[in-house]
Amino acid sequence: MAARKHSAQAASAAALIWAALICLAGSGCQPAAERPPAPREQSASPEQPASDTASVHFTAAGDISMGGGARAVLDVIASLQPDLNIALGDLSYQAGVEQAFCDMVTRKLGKDFPYELITGNHESDGHDGDIGTFAECLPNRLPGLQGAYGIQWYVDVPQEQPLVRFILISPGIKFPGGQPLDYSPGSDRWVWTESAIDGARAADIPWTVVGMHTLCFSMGHYGCQPGEQLTNMLVSRNVDLVLTGHEHVYQRTRQLGLNAGCPVLVPGEARDDCVADADNSLAQGQGTVFVTVGVGGAGHHDVQADDPEAGLFAVWSGKNRDRALGTLDVMVTDSRLDARFVPAAGFTFTDAFAIER
Numbered sequence: 001m002a003a004r005k006h007s008a009q010a011a012s013a014a015a016l017i018w019a020a021l022i023c024l025a026g027s028g029c030q031p032a033a034e035r036p037p038a039p040r041e042q043s044a045s046p047e048q049p050a051s052d053t054a055s056v057h058f059t060a061a062g063d064i065s066m067g068g069g070a071r072a073v074l075d076v077i078a079s080l081q082p083d084l085n086i087a088l089g090d091l092s093y094q095a096g097v098e099q100a101f102c103d104m105v106t107r108k109l110g111k112d113f114p115y116e117l118i119t120g121n122h123e124s125d126g127h128d129g130d131i132g133t134f135a136e137c138l139p140n141r142l143p144g145l146q147g148a149y150g151i152q153w154y155v156d157v158p159q160e161q162p163l164v165r166f167i168l169i170s171p172g173i174k175f176p177g178g179q180p181l182d183y184s185p186g187s188d189r190w191v192w193t194e195s196a197i198d199g200a201r202a203a204d205i206p207w208t209v210v211g212m213h214t215l216c217f218s219m220g221h222y223g224c225q226p227g228e229q230l231t232n233m234l235v236s237r238n239v240d241l242v243l244t245g246h247e248h249v250y251q252r253t254r255q256l257g258l259n260a261g262c263p264v265l266v267p268g269e270a271r272d273d274c275v276a277d278a279d280n281s282l283a284q285g286q287g288t289v290f291v292t293v294g295v296g297g298a299g300h301h302d303v304q305a306d307d308p309e310a311g312l313f314a315v316w317s318g319k320n321r322d323r324a325l326g327t328l329d330v331m332v333t334d335s336r337l338d339a340r341f342v343p344a345a346g347f348t349f350t351d352a353f354a355i356e357r
Ligand SMILES: [Fe+2]
Pocket: 063, 090, 120, 246, 247, 248, 298
């Protein structure tokens, strides 16, 4: 996976377009169909130093299924031409159709496209498909991946002079035998996760993105399935972005951070002191943004505007408010992370935010 190179002109045009897409929380953003696509300059400019021009472009969505909604979201991903996609679990929702699911994906994105898997609860124990079988027909395509693909892995992209470390874990869901994996403090999987985050910092990798199927904070009906302690560990280390599925909604928290006034984030509460930055223009190192993208094709869940965690959130949409299928679309460079929600055909909800280094 080589990083795409932009000319200086294209890069500044991209920055302008991304800046224009940042819209105030709760206000109407322009539908994606009315926006120009992000520039995707393909040719390298030999005059430009690589450190100024390299970028990684990725998409992410979970809770997919095999219906028209799933195909519409795959069409959006194909049109965005990302370097890779993270599938955030809950793939086919049906046993025995793993190959058909993989065929649906490869027909839309190409057979060599890095459609990278982390398991959801529907395939972790095999009852609605088996993560091992999905991982055979949609294998890892990123060089240098460490760990167990599909279950717990990390990878630096690009492999040389990486801009982002993706760390994918599987807390809070059942595996064969009916038990969840152990991510309790001090467990092997806790230490592995902590070391992957700290290792990215030690290697001066600009951005750290953690992904998992389950979520802690939600405007829908799920509780904190990854666990309060694991969630706080991610925030204490200022992981830039945590991506999840599971709740079939799109929702984005404000940048949440720990400090003297907020020593710990408590699920079910929304304390002002825990919000490091409430708008859509963020600075790295103040905390973590959690984004649930459980709208990759399956049917929606409701969101509750009076949820006790509402004060933690910048944006939410679900079955009963701004319903949309679509994908998160993220561009990272050495100096910034720009993210937006791009809706599938027939939907208009959008979102956009940026983190600067
Ligand atoms: Fe799901």
